[in-house]
Amino acid sequence: MEGMEFYAYHGHLKEEQIIGTMFNVDLDLEFDTSAAEKSDLLHDTVNYQEVYKTVKTVMEQKSHLLEHVAYRILEAVRYSFPAVKRAQVKIAKINPPLGGKVREVACMLSQ
Numbered sequence: 001m002e003g004m005e006f007y008a009y010h011g012h013l014k015e016e017q018i019i020g021t022m023f024n025v026d027l028d029l030e031f032d033t034s035a036a037e038k039s040d041l042l043h044d045t046v047n048y049q050e051v052y053k054t055v056k057t058v059m060e061q062k063s064h065l066l067e068h069v070a071y072r073i074l075e076a077v078r079y080s081f082p083a084v085k086r087a088q089v090k091i092a093k094i095n096p097p098l099g100g101k102v103r104e105v106a107c108m109l110s111q
Helices: 014-019 034-039 048-059 066-080
Strands: 004-008 021-030 086-094 104-110
Touching: 004 048, 021 048, 021 066, 048 066, 066 086, 066 104
Parallel strands: none
Antiparallel strands: 004 021, 021 086, 086 104
16 A cells, blocks of 8 residues: 555654644555455455555554654554554655755654
């Protein structure tokens, strides 16, 4: 799942947790798809809409660090979707307040 966009309130600076900014989230999931390949039934695979809702819920909870948000996303996905064997998340803060022009800063974690 690539390019999930959220307006959220993550950041070390107090202003970031008040004003907020845009974040992009990419999530790579590894799971067995063989049953769904044969059945063509949603209940035989991981429901991407439910995964999106899980990520959205995590993004709505303020954090100071991208690393913490990424960890919480991975934990929530692994807990909610036991079929997921491996997951990697990349979370990027767009236009971070670093005192100069920076398109994004990002954190990538895998479990």
